[in-house]
Amino acid sequence: MTRAVKGTHDLFGEALAYHRTIVDAARRWAEAAGAAEIATPIFELTEVFERGVGPTSDIVQKEMFTFSDRAGRSLTLRPEGTAGVVRAYNEHGMKVWPQPVRLWYAGPMFRAERPQKGRQRQFHQVGYEVLGSGRPEIDAEAVALSYRILASLGLRGMRLLLGSVGDPADRERYNAYLRELLTPHAARLSPDSRRRLEANPMRILDSKDPGDRSLLAELEPRPMLAFLGPEAAEHFEAVRVRLDALGVPYQVDPSIVRGLDYYVRTSWEIHHDKLGAQSALGGGGRYDGLSELLGGTAAPGVGWALGVERVALAMEAEGLSPSAARALDLYVVPLESELVPRALEVAARFWPDLHVEYALKARKPGKGLQEAEKRGARFAGLLGPDEAAAGTLTVKDLETGEQRTLPLEEVREWIGKGGRA
């Protein structure tokens, strides 16, 4: 039997219902804040990600699915959404639209990572990007949206970690400090980290290698936040004041370094306490230099992405069911074979307000009720010749046992109220 490729999954049933619930929530909040949806291609020229995500990032160094087309061009399945959105912003001249431009997206991303719980090779993200403003209100708006979408799904066990990676000059000073601190211990670093010592030592702080971790624990490097220049420090303070005003709970994480090279200033992650090793639900940051890196005009930007599968895992862990997986409201049982077409008509009258299905074979009342229960229906509707002639349905509330014969309009009302009179 042929199977799906390792690290990829078919989505159906409850898993897909979680996806829909999460994407719907993101859509509602993003559009309320003025964002328009954008769908960029699933693959781009490899250089879009090499430049846009950064050559020293884990993603570019070892996680991209890259292939050549017939003309020998190097193409890559998108590992994240921001680079493509910024490319599109420039390509379509969105710079002349009223600024800032707010865009949101949802779709699959691809990373060649080792599959494990919460980590796939094809996974899904919803994301939000604002281009054309460097104001701290926009950072606060983006952080607040990413948090509130999760809270609106009912999630409680979240931790929002907020930091700043400073301006490029601040990072240069921090990198110089780290280089000086770590170079004498280079022999103890993992090969990956040794390579980064020259190009981008900040990346070493993100390393998961146990040897690197214990060296860092010994050396206790000062955090990035201690190296902010006056402008970045002022911006960070302004973002915090605005988040406090919006009532968004966060913890300052002085050492936050995100996985993408292009971030400046505000940077954040949202973790969930029940997810184990892969605890990040999402994250975001400001990326003022990205547009120019991609060959476009200068355009400040800030954005975030949430991992849909991770959010679904967190919802499951908190016992939250997806709203889209709406339970069966009513199961209509024809008591005679000639009434099967009528059962379809009855069911169709209630769509889409109620989730209604019907039996395709005649059933005795007792058997029909059993079948309705097995399908998890809240109500069973018995349809005999009398009901068919009178335009009624005999409805049994399978939770309370109460039974009523009602005209179809009243059935809708009774079921809509969940069996309350």
Ligand code: AMP
């Ligand atoms: P990143 O762009 O790496 O910050 O990813 C944003 C979010 O996407 C993460 O916080 C995760 O929730 C999710 N994510 C990233 N990589 C994966 C993966 N390989 N499998 C599942 N979810 C992922």
